[in-house]
Amino acid sequence: MVHIISTINLKGGVGKTQTTIALSEILANNYNKKVLIIDLDPQTNATVSLMDETKWLEMDKKGNTIFQLFSDKVYNTELFNINNSIVKNVSNVNSGIKNLDLLPSSLRLIDIQDKLPLVSNSGYFIKTPITILKEALNETIKNYDYVMIDCPPNLGLITLSGIYISDYYLIPTVPDILSTYGIPQILSRIENFKIDANIDIKPLGIIISMFRSNNRLHNSIIDSLKYKERKADYPRIFNTYIPLSIKISEAAEFNSRVNTLGQKYGYDLYNKYDELTKEIMSYVE
Numbered sequence: 001m002v003h004i005i006s007t008i009n010l011k012g013g014v015g016k017t018q019t020t021i022a023l024s025e026i027l028a029n030n031y032n033k034k035v036l037i038i039d040l041d042p043q044t045n046a047t048v049s050l051m052d053e054t055k056w057l058e059m060d061k062k063g064n065t066i067f068q069l070f071s072d073k074v075y076n077t078e079l080f081n082i083n084n085s086i087v088k089n090v091s092n093v094n095s096g097i098k099n100l101d102l103l104p105s106s107l108r109l110i111d112i113q114d115k116l117p118l119v120s121n122s123g124y125f126i127k128t129p130i131t132i133l134k135e136a137l138n139e140t141i142k143n144y145d146y147v148m149i150d151c152p153p154n155l156g157l158i159t160l161s162g163i164y165i166s167d168y169y170l171i172p173t174v175p176d177i178l179s180t181y182g183i184p185q186i187l188s189r190i191e192n193f194k195i196d197a198n199i200d201i202k203p204l205g206i207i208i209s210m211f212r213s214n215n216r217l218h219n220s221i222i223d224s225l226k227y228k229e230r231k232a233d234y235p236r237i238f239n240t241y242i243p244l245s246i247k248i249s250e251a252a253e254f255n256s257r258v259n260t261l262g263q264k265y266g267y268d269l270y271n272k273y274d275e276l277t278k279e280i281m282s283y284v285e
């Protein structure tokens with residue numbers, strides 16, 4: 001059975017993309033899972049850190065990215081082909097990780113996002129744009145054990161189309177005031193969407209990201225998150241915290257080729273991502 005997990009936070013720069021990538025790499029590499037990453041973010045960060053930029057730009061020009069899927073609905077064309085748009089064995093580790101696939105994003109997604117509300121109003125489409133991703137992926141996702149969706153820091157229509165197909169969502173957050181501020185809003189907005197759209201998504205948990213163990217504020221924010229977890233106001237806080245690491249900006253560089261995930265992340269960080277992956281599998285499987 002496929003498990004579909006979105007990574008979301010309304011705050012930017014909290015580690016959503018990095019977490020999605022590392023968990024996906026580890027699921028495929030260490031646990032032999034078939035994994036598809038869907039990059040729904042027009043910033044294309046997951047895409048460019050997982051595949052060759054020249055190849056991606058060519059694919060985008062030919063309409064073989066997620067842009068084309070949404071563009072088809074706006075302009076009433078049928079150019080998107082899912083099989084031509086999935087890149088197999090991505091990542092800068094070991095010239096690509098077996099069973100780790102990517103549906104790339106596009107910078108052009110930002111323009112199409114603004115036009116999507118027109119889809120619901122246009123004469124051609126009686127349905128909402130929310131179902132676009134589901135319809136395109138219905139068959140394809142059956143080939144995977146995990147589909148990991150990297151969302152932009154908003155709950156716009158494109159993000160909602162990913163939430164619509166998700167079984168779970170993860171909330172990475174830096175344990176500081178501004179990053180955690182929007183958590184209640186994510187929880188309540190997804191809860192409302194769940195009711196409106198009649199879907200069954202659940203929060204899988206909050207991931208502490210860029211944690212500094214010697215930082216007093218980080219520790220006190222975590223205490224307050226745990227208090228809300230105990231009161232059942234918040235979903236579980238995963239036991240594994242992802243530390244702040246200086247090595248990671250290199251890791252996101254596709255052209256810095258490495259042989260192992262340990263080399264890519266440095267062993268401390270890699271071990272944390274592995275522990276977190278095991279925690280996630282224990283709840284999902």
Ligand SMILES: Nc1ncnc2c1ncn2[C@@H]1O[C@H](COP(=O)(O)OP(=O)(O)OP(=O)(O)O)[C@@H](O)[C@H]1O
Pocket residue numbers: 011012013014015016017018019041043045151152153209210211242243244245246248249252
């Ligand atoms: N554990 C970490 N330690 C240090 N830097 C990190 C860590 N995780 C992520 N980063 C860096 O922080 C920046 C933001 O991370 P990332 O892109 O994953 O966040 P995001 O939540 O996806 O951002 P956005 O909202 O823009 O999509 C990136 O430069 C990334 O390399």
Ligand SMILES: [Mg+2]
Pocket residue numbers: 016017018041045150151152
């Ligand atoms: Mg991101």
